[in-house]
Amino acid sequence: MFYRETGQFKQDYAADSAVFPILQDRYGLAIILAIAFVGIPLFGNEFLLASVMIPFLILSLAAIGLNILVGYTGLLSLGTAGFMGVGAYAAYKLSTIFPQVHILVWILCSGFFAAGIGALFGLPSLRIKGFYLAVATLAAQFFLQWCFVRVSWLYNDNPSGAIEVPARSLFGIAITGPSATPVTRYLVVLIIVVVMTLIASNIVHGRIGRTWMAVRDMDIAAQLMGIRLLPAKLLAFAVSSFYCGVAGALMVFLWLGAAEPSAFDIRLSFVLLFMVIIGGLGSLIGSFMGAALIHIMPIFIRALPESLGLPIGAATVEHLTFLIVGGLIIFFLIVEPHGLARLWQIAKQKLRVWPFPY
Amino acid sequence: MNAPGEPLLAVDGVSLAFGGVKAITDVSFDIRKGEIRAIIGPNGAGKTSMLNVVNGFYHPQQGRITYKGNTRSRMRPYQAASQGIARTFQNVALFRGMTTLDNIMVGRTLKMHSGLFWQMLRYGPAMREEIEHRRVVEDIIDFLQIESIRKTPVGKLPYGLQKRVELGRALAMEPELLLLDEPMAGMNIEEKEDMCRYILDLNRHFGTTIALIEHDMGVVMDLSDRVVVLEYGHKIADGTPEKIKSDPKVIEAYLGVGH
Numbered sequence: 001m002f003y004r005e006t007g008q009f010k011q012d013y014a015a016d017s018a019v020f021p022i023l024q025d026r027y028g029l030a031i032i033l034a035i036a037f038v039g040i041p042l043f044g045n046e047f048l049l050a051s052v053m054i055p056f057l058i059l060s061l062a063a064i065g066l067n068i069l070v071g072y073t074g075l076l077s078l079g080t081a082g083f084m085g086v087g088a089y090a091a092y093k094l095s096t097i098f099p100q101v102h103i104l105v106w107i108l109c110s111g112f113f114a115a116g117i118g119a120l121f122g123l124p125s126l127r128i129k130g131f132y133l134a135v136a137t138l139a140a141q142f143f144l145q146w147c148f149v150r151v152s153w154l155y156n157d158n159p160s161g162a163i164e165v166p167a168r169s170l171f172g173i174a175i176t177g178p179s180a181t182p183v184t185r186y187l188v189v190l191i192i193v194v195v196m197t198l199i200a201s202n203i204v205h206g207r208i209g210r211t212w213m214a215v216r217d218m219d220i221a222a223q224l225m226g227i228r229l230l231p232a233k234l235l236a237f238a239v240s241s242f243y244c245g246v247a248g249a250l251m252v253f254l255w256l257g258a259a260e261p262s263a264f265d266i267r268l269s270f271v272l273l274f275m276v277i278i279g280g281l282g283s284l285i286g287s288f289m290g291a292a293l294i295h296i297m298p299i300f301i302r303a304l305p306e307s308l309g310l311p312i313g314a315a316t317v318e319h320l321t322f323l324i325v326g327g328l329i330i331f332f333l334i335v336e337p338h339g340l341a342r343l344w345q346i347a348k349q350k351l352r353v354w355p356f357p358y
Numbered sequence: 359m360n361a362p363g364e365p366l367l368a369v370d371g372v373s374l375a376f377g378g379v380k381a382i383t384d385v386s387f388d389i390r391k392g393e394i395r396a397i398i399g400p401n402g403a404g405k406t407s408m409l410n411v412v413n414g415f416y417h418p419q420q421g422r423i424t425y426k427g428n429t430r431s432r433m434r435p436y437q438a439a440s441q442g443i444a445r446t447f448q449n450v451a452l453f454r455g456m457t458t459l460d461n462i463m464v465g466r467t468l469k470m471h472s473g474l475f476w477q478m479l480r481y482g483p484a485m486r487e488e489i490e491h492r493r494v495v496e497d498i499i500d501f502l503q504i505e506s507i508r509k510t511p512v513g514k515l516p517y518g519l520q521k522r523v524e525l526g527r528a529l530a531m532e533p534e535l536l537l538l539d540e541p542m543a544g545m546n547i548e549e550k551e552d553m554c555r556y557i558l559d560l561n562r563h564f565g566t567t568i569a570l571i572e573h574d575m576g577v578v579m580d581l582s583d584r585v586v587v588l589e590y591g592h593k594i595a596d597g598t599p600e601k602i603k604s605d606p607k608v609i610e611a612y613l614g615v616g617h
Contacts, residue, residue, distance in 0.1 A: 013492040014485065202480035206488065207463075207470045210456070214464045217453035224413065225531065226439035226468035235474075282455065 003351040019201055036190055041183050049182035050255075056295050057186075057193045058250045063275045063287035064200050065243025070273070071281035072204055073236035074216030075125050079118075079137035080244050080272045082144035085264030087114040087245025088252040089154045092163040096156055103168040103176055104188070107249040114245020115238040117144070122237030126230045141266055148261035164258045176253045185254045192250065196243065201284055203239065212236050213282070278332055280339025289340040293332070298325050363391030365424075366535055366567050367412065372421030374407055374591075381407040382418070383591045389535065394561050394568045396582035396599075398575075400611060403588040405571045406448060409537045412569070413438040413445055426534075440468055444533035448540045448571075450520045454513035458523050461512055462498055465530025466491040498526045502556060518549040525556065536560070538570045542577060550574065554581060579603065587611065 003024050010016040020026050040053060066080050090113035094106040121140035125133055148154060155163050167177025174180040175188055203209055211232050214222040219229060252259040271294060279290020301321045305312045312320070336343045365388040374382040382404045389395045397405045410416045412423065414433040422429050425441065444465075453461050470491060476484035499505055502522050507515060512523055521541060528536055541557070542550045554577060560566045572578050578585060579599040587595040587602060589611045595602055602608055 013489045013496075017488060017492060019480070199478045202478055203474075206477045206480055206484055207467060207472070208474065208477050210460055210464050211467060213456050213460070214453050214467075217455050218451050220415070220435075221447070221451040221453065221527075222464070223435040224439055224445055225464050225527070226436045227464075228436050 003348060005352070017205075019205055033194070036194075037187075041187060044186075046182050049186045052296055052299055054182070054186055054189050054255050056291055057189050058247050058255055059272070059275065059295050060288045060291040061193050061196060061250065062244050062247035062272050063279065063291050064197060064284055065240045065247060066272050067276045067279075067281065067284065067287045068200065068204070068212070068243065069236055069240035070276055071283065071286075072209060072216065073212040073233060073240075075122075075233060075236060076130060076134040077137040077240070078134050078266070078269045078273065079121060079140035079144070081264040081266065081268035082141040083114045083118050083241040083244040084248025084251065084268070085144055085148055085261070086117045086241075087111060087248035088259060088264070089148060089163065090114065090245065091249035091253060092165075093154065093156075095166060095168070099166065102170065103166075103253065104170065107192075107253060108246060110249040111242035111245040114248070115242040118241020118244070119234045119238040122234050125233045125237065138266075141269055145261055145264060145266075148264065160260075162258050162260045163252060165253050176257075178257070180254075189250055189254050192246070196246065197284060200243070204284070208235065216282075274329070278329060278339055280341025283339065283341035285344065286339050286341030289344070293328070293340065294325070297328070301325065363393070365389065366391045366426065367569075368422075368424040369408075369412070370422045370424065372408075372411060372418045372423065374404075374411060374416055374418045380591050382411070382588075384421070385588065385591070385593045386421075387586045387593065387596055389567060389569055390584075391567055392561070392565050393583040394557070394570060394581050396570045396572060396578045396585045397588065398572065398578055398585060398602075399588035402590075404591040405588055406539055407591075408588070409445060409539055409569070409571065413443050413537060439531065442531070442534035443537065444528035444531040444535070445537035446521070446524045446528050446539060446541060448543060450517070450524055452512045452520055452524055452527070455511060457509050457511055458499070458504060458515070458526075459492075459495065459508050461523055462495045462526045462530045463491065465527040466495065468531065495530055498529050501529075501559075502526050518545050521545065521549075521553070522556075525553075529560070534567060536566050536568045538568060538572075540571050540573065542572060542574055550577065557581060 005022045005024075008021075008023055010021065015021065020029060040048070044053070062080060062084055065083075066077065069075050069077050087110040091103075091106045091110035094101075094109060095103050098106075117140075121137060124136045128136060149161065155161060158164070165176050167179060168175055173184055175184060204212070211222070211227050214225065214227060215229060215232050215236075222232075223229060248264065251263070256263065275290035275294050276287060277290070278293055279288070280286025298321050301324050302317055305317055332340060332343075336346075368386075368388040370386050372382055372385050373380070385404075385408065397408060399405050407416060411418050414435045414437060417432050424430075425443070453464060456464070470487050472484040472487050476482050499508060502525065504519065504522055504526065507519060507523075512520055515523065525538075525541065538557070542553050545553065557568060557570070558581065561568055570578070570582065582599060584597060585595075585599055585602045586593060587605070587608050594607045594611060595605045597605075
């Protein structure tokens, strides 16, 4: 009833090919952004900001990166955590070698290092596809993690083997390090994630995005349209790894504060892949939904017994959380194998024709 | 019927084998500018292999292919595309997850040049280019009468419409040579008539040279200017439809011969 595009006539092709052609979508987006930029920083407590929202945004950004590769270009990758690590270590090295340059510059630059490494490990994608490519990218994951452990130059010969984040500030406000408040860190992460999501949306809606999807859906026909497979796939690897690299740098600098190589192990790669699959392959909003389901929902389930006053032990709650989340993942995959984003699409379609069934 | 122009494509003594299987043996023919050239033959005669050779998927072991006066050795499919060869497939090869509009827009890829920077902003040159090409694509959509399915994912479309969208995607490349691999396979009589009309309109109004593989002899004889007949990878006849119809070798290939 409220979600209906009747009467919204497009006068030109620019309006028709806008990313959000429907007025209600634009309102909805504006409300979400208002809540994210004003509501949460004003009313959120430290737990909500530091343990829920910051990780959620960072994981969403990494999921967007992986979605560009898996969902839009159809290249299965298990090297995500490795590429995130490249971003984190690059940002760490750059910020210790050139401390005078601002840390945010280095966080964004670290993406280029990840992009380079990602493109390098993307080279086999011209010849191999599907599960075999996943195995090839697994090699990247193991090799990169080995580097993070063995190459002591990467962590400045720190005896603990971890990278620690130096304290840096902008306009006198601490952004990284122990003195940075969760609100500042949250807003910095939010701005970066929103801008990068916007850019990703622009890319996938334009020529380059169509090229990727053409490669995904039918690579033989794509070649006949004049698309060269190797550059298209390498660009997907580079852009995807750029996003993962920035997410990795944000993860260390604005979320964890310090990181060991085990932060970037294969588990993280798998978790991100699950987020992308459950959220919806080839959907940016799905990346957020998948990250929310896998990261935020367990936090709520864990907090539920306590808030209801149920006398359940902490260990039992932990086990129950695993059970419930696992069950929900299976439930969502059975209900809609194309992910939460497709469910959202269906819901919007139902709203559009309500009260009629079709 | 068009006046015969100079040869656009000449295939000269081409042989193609996969291991011990000889798909094409010493076949020569040419396609003249502005004509509709049909390639016919029984199943497994090497017709589709011939198209694959022309647009660079297969590299023949012997023989030469001259296109627009240039003899080429090994050519990749994307190079064929950039030289103006477009094609459709026997079993539809659309980008199933994308809408009709996006599918046809992909056909414009080679003509779009704005870089990653403007693509990221979706502004300025990138947006101007997008709209400029959208206009061309909308003309094609009008021509093929598929306005109503503009925003439908092609995977959901019925077969006949998918074939039409695939033709649209090939047209978006503004090809000089259009290769159609069984454009009417599996269609009912009305859809066939529509498709014939599009092919004739293309040929007459836009001057597109068309090479056509088809099994419906009525269609072939009505549409084509000249026909080449393949059997077991050999060329057995070449000429106008009237000549082909009465060629004893062609009749033998299609109907068999009494022993």
